Amino acid sequence: MSKSFVELNDVKLRYSEGDDLALETTNMKIKKGEFVAVVGPSGCGKSSLLKLVSGLMPPSEGTVLVDNTEVNGPLKIVGMAFQNPTLLPWRTTLDNVLLPMEIVKPHRNRLRKHRAEYEERARKLLATVGLEGHEDKYPWELSGGMQQRASLCRSLIHEPDLLMLDEPFGALDAFTREELWDILQNLWMVRPFTVILVTHDLREAAYLADTIYVMSKRPGKIIVARENTLPRPRDQEVTFTQPFTDLVHELRSHIRDVRAA
Amino acid sequence: MNKKLNLRKATPWISAIGLFVIWELIVRIFNIPPYVLPTPSESIMVGWQFHDAIWMHAIHTLYTTLAGFAIAVVFGVVLGALVGSSRAIYDAANPLLVGFNSVPKVALVPVLVMWFGIGTVPAIITAFLISFFPIVVNVATGLATLEPELRDVLRSLGATRKDILIKVGFPRAMPYFFASLKVAITLAFVGSVISETVASNVGVGYLMLSASSKFNMPLVFAGLLVIAVMGIVMYEVFNIIERRSTKWANRANQST
Numbered sequence: 001m002s003k004s005f006v007e008l009n010d011v012k013l014r015y016s017e018g019d020d021l022a023l024e025t026t027n028m029k030i031k032k033g034e035f036v037a038v039v040g041p042s043g044c045g046k047s048s049l050l051k052l053v054s055g056l057m058p059p060s061e062g063t064v065l066v067d068n069t070e071v072n073g074p075l076k077i078v079g080m081a082f083q084n085p086t087l088l089p090w091r092t093t094l095d096n097v098l099l100p101m102e103i104v105k106p107h108r109n110r111l112r113k114h115r116a117e118y119e120e121r122a123r124k125l126l127a128t129v130g131l132e133g134h135e136d137k138y139p140w141e142l143s144g145g146m147q148q149r150a151s152l153c154r155s156l157i158h159e160p161d162l163l164m165l166d167e168p169f170g171a172l173d174a175f176t177r178e179e180l181w182d183i184l185q186n187l188w189m190v191r192p193f194t195v196i197l198v199t200h201d202l203r204e205a206a207y208l209a210d211t212i213y214v215m216s217k218r219p220g221k222i223i224v225a226r227e228n229t230l231p232r233p234r235d236q237e238v239t240f241t242q243p244f245t246d247l248v249h250e251l252r253s254h255i256r257d258v259r260a261a
Numbered sequence: 262m263n264k265k266l267n268l269r270k271a272t273p274w275i276s277a278i279g280l281f282v283i284w285e286l287i288v289r290i291f292n293i294p295p296y297v298l299p300t301p302s303e304s305i306m307v308g309w310q311f312h313d314a315i316w317m318h319a320i321h322t323l324y325t326t327l328a329g330f331a332i333a334v335v336f337g338v339v340l341g342a343l344v345g346s347s348r349a350i351y352d353a354a355n356p357l358l359v360g361f362n363s364v365p366k367v368a369l370v371p372v373l374v375m376w377f378g379i380g381t382v383p384a385i386i387t388a389f390l391i392s393f394f395p396i397v398v399n400v401a402t403g404l405a406t407l408e409p410e411l412r413d414v415l416r417s418l419g420a421t422r423k424d425i426l427i428k429v430g431f432p433r434a435m436p437y438f439f440a441s442l443k444v445a446i447t448l449a450f451v452g453s454v455i456s457e458t459v460a461s462n463v464g465v466g467y468l469m470l471s472a473s474s475k476f477n478m479p480l481v482f483a484g485l486l487v488i489a490v491m492g493i494v495m496y497e498v499f500n501i502i503e504r505r506s507t508k509w510a511n512r513a514n515q516s517t
Binding site: 051054055056074075076077078079080081082084086088089090099100102103104105138140154155158164166 | 408410411413414415416417418419420424428429432433435507509510
């Protein structure tokens, strides 16, 4: 019995037989409720890491364990959000957020009978990210930041134990992005779930994560695992303090090293 | 703003009437004999004179066209769904489909006559054969262009292939599907009229063929006009259905 919730043991990945390695021997241990950020140069296999953990892609070698069980097919309880909000344009915001409920068991069998209860739950979640009053709008009527909030709600509505975020705030302007950092941190502090956040924004990693993994360029490999002990809840003031800037500088120098290598 | 809207609504009528006026003037100014090119007024008058016969033939053509089109819709959606949701089926079916679509359908009519005799059946089948291709292509495209991220989101929730198809694939393919219906219905008219012209004793195609054999060019043109009008009406019907059912895809032109 290991105490980690997600475990990667000597995982290697190549996209197809005979290809060069996309991911070099990778080991990771993520505790339950831990907020992990993965940073690295583009094309280093950060996104592949998410696919490996969520079971969308099998490792070429090694094993991936989630909740002490080996992953060998898509996990059924994962929440995911990407840079592109991928909301369905024919559904209202509320119906978009409820989409996972139409798929995840046991909710999918209960949804029709208990519709009001689920809608209430979705409305509450939307309210916590500041989308109150926008439930019945269609995605194209929302701004980019609002769409991303809705996408975040969709990834959390079924209360997943594992949340995968692939540069979710990458396309947003700086103010909106930092606002969403706080929203995400709040959601996570209210009901801790395990998060793997892939990002190229070092400040974002330093602001949100408990542990920051730095990856080398392709073939990707974890070269540094840096604990981040800045006290929580972190707010915008933290970003101007010495420990925060030191941390960002440290991460930056790691990235500079791997890019130069 | 209201004036502008009225003008927009009037534009198609103005252009149609304009075309007829120019046509009429050219024929009269250059004194073109009616067995070469009749005037529109003459065609319409002859059409009115034979309106009972034209009506009967037109209804028959409409019926064969819609029957062939209906088969094409069912077949096209099923095949499009298969082709669009599986890479292997796409690879297997694509060359066959393209090859088949390149065959002129008029060349198939004699074959169909050998199998089914002359009349309605080959006309329905020709209408079907000529109109299913755009439906297959569009439904398949709508399904195949699903964002990979969205697929990942759904799969990581435990969605089956069927879930993904029903929740996202089909609704997403709807605008493609309706766009293809507009193309397919006009093609279906081409198919049924071709077949009626080659091998039938009923329908507007047959009417035109028999009229031209009697050098009754005004009646031939009356037949052409009837087909054009039926085509426009059916196109518009599907246009309206499209706009009603996939409002979300047409949001750019919603404001007027």
